[in-house]
Amino acid sequence: MASQGDPRVLFVMNLVLSSIFAVGIVWGLDFVGLVGFTVWNVASLALLLMAVTYVVTR
Structure with a gap:
């Protein structure tokens, strides 16, 4: 029986890793001029990534 x-x-791990990944993605999209680098964009993407990770791992 696995724990x-x-x-x-x-x-917390999902929150931290998704947030770091979201910062990198939004920064890259801002660098090429597709979206602005804002807290709202980073938070939205982080929440989306957390939800996708949760669904994939369940």
Whole structure:
């Protein structure tokens, strides 16, 4: 029987990694002129990435 881990730790890891990835993606899109680098854009993408990660891993 494998341990699933503490859900709080998994949530925080998902939040941190999704946020870092979102910053990189939005920065790159801002660099090429597609979107602006704003907190709203980064937060929205981070939430989207967290949701996708949750669905894929369940």
